[in-house]
Amino acid sequence: MPLGAFKAALMGTAGVSTGDVVLLTSTTGSGVSEIDFSSKITSTYAEYIFRFYNLGPATDEVNFTFQVNATDGADYNDSAITSTFFRAFNYEDASNAALGYEAASDQAQGTAFQILSAALGNAADKSTAGELHLFNPSSTTYIKHFYSRMNEYHVSEAGVTRDQFVAGYINDTTAIDDIRFKMSSGNFDGTIKMWGVK
Amino acid sequence: MAMTLIQSQTASSASSVSFTSGIDSTYKLYIFKIINIHPASAADFTWQANAAGGSGFNETITSTAFRTYHTEGGTSAGPGYNASGDQAQGTAYQWLGGSVNQDNDESASGELFLFNPSNTTYVKHFYSTLSYVLDSGGPLAYRLDAAGYINTTSAIDEIDFKMSSGNIDDGTIKLYGVG
Numbered sequence: 001m002p003l004g005a006f007k008a009a010l011m012g013t014a015g016v017s018t019g020d021v022v023l024l025t026s027t028t029g030s031g032v033s034e035i036d037f038s039s040k041i042t043s044t045y046a047e048y049i050f051r052f053y054n055l056g057p058a059t060d061e062v063n064f065t066f067q068v069n070a071t072d073g074a075d076y077n078d079s080a081i082t083s084t085f086f087r088a089f090n091y092e093d094a095s096n097a098a099l100g101y102e103a104a105s106d107q108a109q110g111t112a113f114q115i116l117s118a119a120l121g122n123a124a125d126k127s128t129a130g131e132l133h134l135f136n137p138s139s140t141t142y143i144k145h146f147y148s149r150m151n152e153y154h155v156s157e158a159g160v161t162r163d164q165f166v167a168g169y170i171n172d173t174t175a176i177d178d179i180r181f182k183m184s185s186g187n188f189d190g191t192i193k194m195w196g197v198k
Numbered sequence: 199m200a201m202t203l204i205q206s207q208t209a210s211s212a213s214s215v216s217f218t219s220g221i222d223s224t225y226k227l228y229i230f231k232i233i234n235i236h237p238a239s240a241a242d243f244t245w246q247a248n249a250a251g252g253s254g255f256n257e258t259i260t261s262t263a264f265r266t267y268h269t270e271g272g273t274s275a276g277p278g279y280n281a282s283g284d285q286a287q288g289t290a291y292q293w294l295g296g297s298v299n300q301d302n303d304e305s306a307s308g309e310l311f312l313f314n315p316s317n318t319t320y321v322k323h324f325y326s327t328l329s330y331v332l333d334s335g336g337p338l339a340y341r342l343d344a345a346g347y348i349n350t351t352s353a354i355d356e357i358d359f360k361m362s363s364g365n366i367d368d369g370t371i372k373l374y375g376v377g
Contacts, residue, residue, distance in 0.1 A: 019200035019201040019202045019203075019374075019376075019377070020201050020202055020203040020374065021200075021201045046231070046233045046234075046370065046372075047231055047233065047307075082268060082269075082270045082337070082338070082339040083268060083339055084266040084267055084268045084275060084277075084339055084340075084341055085266075086266045086277040099277070100277070101266065101275060101276045101277050103275055106268050106275060107268075108268060108269060108270055108271060108272030109270050109271075109272075133309075135233055135234065135307035135308075135329075136233055136234050136307065139234060141234075141302070141303065141368075142234045142236070142303055142304065142305045143303050143304065143305075143331070145305070145306070145307040145308075145329040145330065146329065147308070147327060147329045147341060165266070165341070167266065167327075167329045167339065167341030168268070168329065168339040168341075169329065169331065169339055171270070173303050197201070197231060197372075198203050
């Protein structure tokens with residue numbers, strides 16, 4: 001199989017259907033401050049899945065986050081989010097492991113960027129990966145539910161894996177058509193793909 | 199992972215949503231996508247299975263359920279086990295979410311994975327995630343994760359979704375096969 005064909009089979013090709021899940025956009029950033037999806041979020045699909053591949057920050061101990069912009073909004077700051085955040089972690093030397101809630105990463109009607117992966121390290125081999133499900137963003141009846149799961153190589157020098165679970169809703173009955181992903185500070189590298197589920 | 203849409207059903211004041219065809223040996227994984235299920239009154243959103251040749255949605259299930267929540271007022275949050283949502287060899291409808299609220303802008307969305315339902319050697323594993331609004335001491339974001347097995351080696355070919363009481367006022371459930 002030629003390299004290009006293998007890559008397409010592995011990663012998907014924008015606009016090409018994998019059954020009834022359609023890859024809509026794939027964006028690879030290198031030293032970018034944010035990655036926006038400002039088109040193709042429409043009523044065509046009732047669920048959108050964002051997958052994150054090796055997002056590596058330039059700055060140490062930053063959070064990977066998202067916010068949305070409603071069709072009546074001017075920026076990524078006017079949709080209140082109520083969310084939950086819990087995580088499991090384990091140290092490479094097995095000295096510590098636990099499951100717990102992380103209040104610093106949730107929101108209660110907040111308009112800040114929602115944390116999906118917290119306290120990332122910027123070492124060369126550190127990154128975060130996972131996925132975010134966003135349900136029916138074009139609905140004008142219901143608020144918008146989402147949930148995510150991301151694993152990260154934590155900032156700690158000890159070497160820590162963290163499995164992070166976020167869920168909640170964007171408390172807005174206006175259609176959502178834009179979404180932005182960024183680090184809480186600094187630039188990042190990596191690939192984000194957006195899929196529509198028929 | 200290629201997903202194929204097999205069937206989509208939209209409920210409108212329906213007592214249940216049943217998938218009585220399309221679950222067979224064609225796929226080893228079936229995913230139900232739950233989009234904006236809105237109950238007529240606050241109730242648990244649940245499902246059960248019927249084995250091939252069986253006569254009712256009453257298979258034996260052993261399951262776990264845990265949840266995390268956060269109030270809009272920020273007054274309370276946390277993860278924990280949710281014993282109301284599990285079963286120990288029970289034949290009741292299995293929780294996808296408990297006390298899903300019915301305000302006009304509130305609903306529940308998520309997914310249910312059912313593995314190899316047509317297998318006649320093994321019990322049938324499943325897991326689900328549901329994100330919704332629960333109205334207990336103020337609106338709160340609630341996520342419920344359930345998992346377990348349908349303790350039968352008979353093939354499963356039907357799944358039924360319903361509220362623990364009252365109708366499903368609105369919402370869509372889609373069934374996908376994963377090749």
